[in-house]
Amino acid sequence: MANQSSPVGFLLLGFSEHPRLEKILFVVVLFSYLLTLTGNTLIILLSSLDPRLRSPMYFFLSNLSFLDLCFTTSCVPQMLVNLWGPQKTISFLGCSVQLFIFLSLGTSECILLAVMAFDRYVAVCQPLHYATIVHPRLCRQLAAVAWVIGLVESIVQIPPTLRLPFCPHHEVDDFVCEVPALIRLSCGDTTYNEIQMAVASVLLLVVPLSLILVSYGAIVWAVLRINSAEGRRKAFGTCSSHLLVVTLFYSSAIAVYLQPKNPYAQERGKFFGLFYAVGTPCLNPLIYTLRNKEVKRAFWRLLGKEMEPR
Template identity: 85%
Template sequence: MVNQSSTVGFLLLGFSEHPHLEKVLFVVVLCCYLLTLLGNTLILLLATLDPRLHSPMYFFLSNLSFLDLCFTTTCVPQMLVNLWGPTKTISFLGCSVQLFIFMVLGTTECILLTVMAFDRYVAVCQPLHYATIIHPRLCRQLAAVAWTIGFLQSIVQIPPTLRLPFCPHRQIDDFLCEVPSLIRLSCADTTFNEIQLAVAGVIFLVVPLSLILISYGTIAQAVLRMNSAKGLRKALGTCSSHLIVVSLFYSSVIAVYLQPKNPYARERGKFFGLFYAVGTPMLNPLVYTLRNKEVKRAFWRLLGKDGDSRES
């Protein structure tokens, strides 16, 4: 039987129950999107053009910036249309594409942040062997593994979700197409889909976050053993930006995908989802540029100025 939604699409309710907020959110989301494009494009340019940034850390950071650019471009234009006018529809094909890309990018970012934590662990705990362990070939392999896992997870998760029989009102209580929202829209038994989502949450959220915490636990022990104040500052500078990005990403994603089943949690989840889709891609380049002297020096060199003298 053909799913009726495949011909008529869906209604994205978003924040329509708060119409006075929509115009304000339109301006906020548009500004965040423009800053996201500017910040992440700048990091990609610096990591590509500046030879001093041709290192594993900035290779992974450029992957993260490319991922964030794709992530926001997938959802923000549709979100801006819905916030600005009364039309809040999305076709079944558009929802499917958005769902697939979101799942690919979200899963890839979980794995990529774990890989970056491993990179920071080696940099702090085994600095003399860093160049031997984190070599360019391994970096490419780890990035390829992250993207491959993202595609595989999307291929496994999305088809069962799209095959669900959806309720006739076709109203998604969210501002974009995500798996939890579509599961709630179904009028059939969704036990299998909920179990599948819970298992995916453990594998791609809980396990990577646990590995990141273990890495930083080991890093913290190494830092506490340092007798040099300079070495301590260097270790903190090496890890602080990534740790902030991890905190922003996982706090919002867990609030969206592992929320309890009640109306208050769903309402709160929409705001966390907005931050997850718009806020974190904007903040990531700001965190890495404002707290990273190498990136700031590379920026001044790109403008034709002496970055070292600007920092002195």
């Protein structure tokens, strides 16, 4: 029998059938969260304080870092509580807020990564017109579009999800309140919700990813026409960090939202969901700082060092 009213709360199962694994995951998630807070805050500070990092690329990167800070903070504290102790409950209101923030910011990141690919495309393929095309006003507009699309997606998709007739046990087979997990929890007809999620996944995952791949196809073609080996290396170097971030984020997001309906896929999807929520926000600043000489030099300048790393 389905529950026709709003439940008092939910039980986030996670990997509760593997208590020892949960203790290991607690340490991993806590360490990753601390790295996420440190790395993304550092990137925001460097982009704000260092005049040499005032280009569109670092404007979008600081937006990505702020987005990742909010994204991971919306779910990780609750996740740590559930991993550490026997209490794995979350209130209906808490689940609703987490779902709203998680979906909104995840969608915004999809769009923002596509915007960053456009920025790299112009930088490599039309370098002489870069400052004219990617001007500060356009940067602000594109960043605003990414945030607004995420907000609209949450407003459209979350109400039908929360109105589903949930089964009486209220056990969510996941770490966080996500749309796919709540749809699986329903004891009623979820056809409309599944169609809505499929359409949203195509529009907000597949389409932006396709645009990114097209942009990088044009970038590769332009780079291969550069006669200088040093020029090709430098051009690829400006794009490799973003391409790696795109690969990590989209592969895990697609595994969560476009997985087939079977128990094996659901169990595997929990690992991908964990990486999507915790791993990518932690790795993004590491990828950009370790592979970016300008960011490293800005860090040393912030510390007041005379000598900069090579």
